[in-house]
Amino acid sequence: MAAHEFTISAHELDAGGKEYTFPVRAAWMRGAFEETDVHAPDHDGVVKVRASKSAGTVIVHGRLDASVVATCGRCLSPANIAVHQQVSAVVVPSAELKAKARSSDARSSEDNDLDITPDEPDTLAFDGETVVLDNLIRDELLLAVPMIPLCREDCPGIKPFSPSDTVSPEEDTSESMPNIDPRLAPLMQIRNRMKE
Numbered sequence: 001m002a003a004h005e006f007t008i009s010a011h012e013l014d015a016g017g018k019e020y021t022f023p024v025r026a027a028w029m030r031g032a033f034e035e036t037d038v039h040a041p042d043h044d045g046v047v048k049v050r051a052s053k054s055a056g057t058v059i060v061h062g063r064l065d066a067s068v069v070a071t072c073g074r075c076l077s078p079a080n081i082a083v084h085q086q087v088s089a090v091v092v093p094s095a096e097l098k099a100k101a102r103s104s105d106a107r108s109s110e111d112n113d114l115d116i117t118p119d120e121p122d123t124l125a126f127d128g129e130t131v132v133l134d135n136l137i138r139d140e141l142l143l144a145v146p147m148i149p150l151c152r153e154d155c156p157g158i159k160p161f162s163p164s165d166t167v168s169p170e171e172d173t174s175e176s177m178p179n180i181d182p183r184l185a186p187l188m189q190i191r192n193r194m195k196e
């Protein structure tokens with residue numbers, strides 16, 4: 001089994017909390033993104049968290065700054081996605097988590113209204129000694145990729161050309177060449193300017 005990348009020893013923690021800074025290594029991302037459509041960037045990111053412990057439960061809260069590479073949904077070139085995410089997790093000993101799951105099963109069978117609380121921090125389990133944040137970091141990175149990643153916000157791709165995106169009114173030449181491939185429009189403008 002591969003060594004974990006983001007670990008916090010629960011023995012180091014108290015209620016006051018402690019700061020941790022981990023590099024989010026590109027090499028680690030390559031492994032973590034295997035079997036996904038997302039690729040690692042060529043540079044590392046960083047995750048900074050504050051972890052505290054009370055009554056055996058570890059609270060982790062912090063910030064993830066990294067980037068990942070997805071495929072542009074319009075033109076299929078690589079799209080760099082900047083990831084700036086809050087990360088927070090409640091990390092409970094595995095035994096307690098199982099007990100909690102059982103009691104919430106019992107509750108939901110009495111009352112079919114499930115408590116849907118999307119803002120609740122993730123609940124993770126740990127062995128009581130070492131908190132492992134690898135899956136949390138991986139999920140945050142992957143979830144940051146939009147449904148339709150874009151290489152840049154105004155990627156023309158197959159989108160119908162909108163002259164106002166790239167051409168100021170006095171330079172608007174679209175009327176004189178209505179059928180041009182929108183991706184070539186900037187080149188046409190340069191050509192027209194050189195003719196002047």
Ligand SMILES: [Zn+2]
Nearest residue numbers: 072075151155
């Ligand atoms: Zn694109």
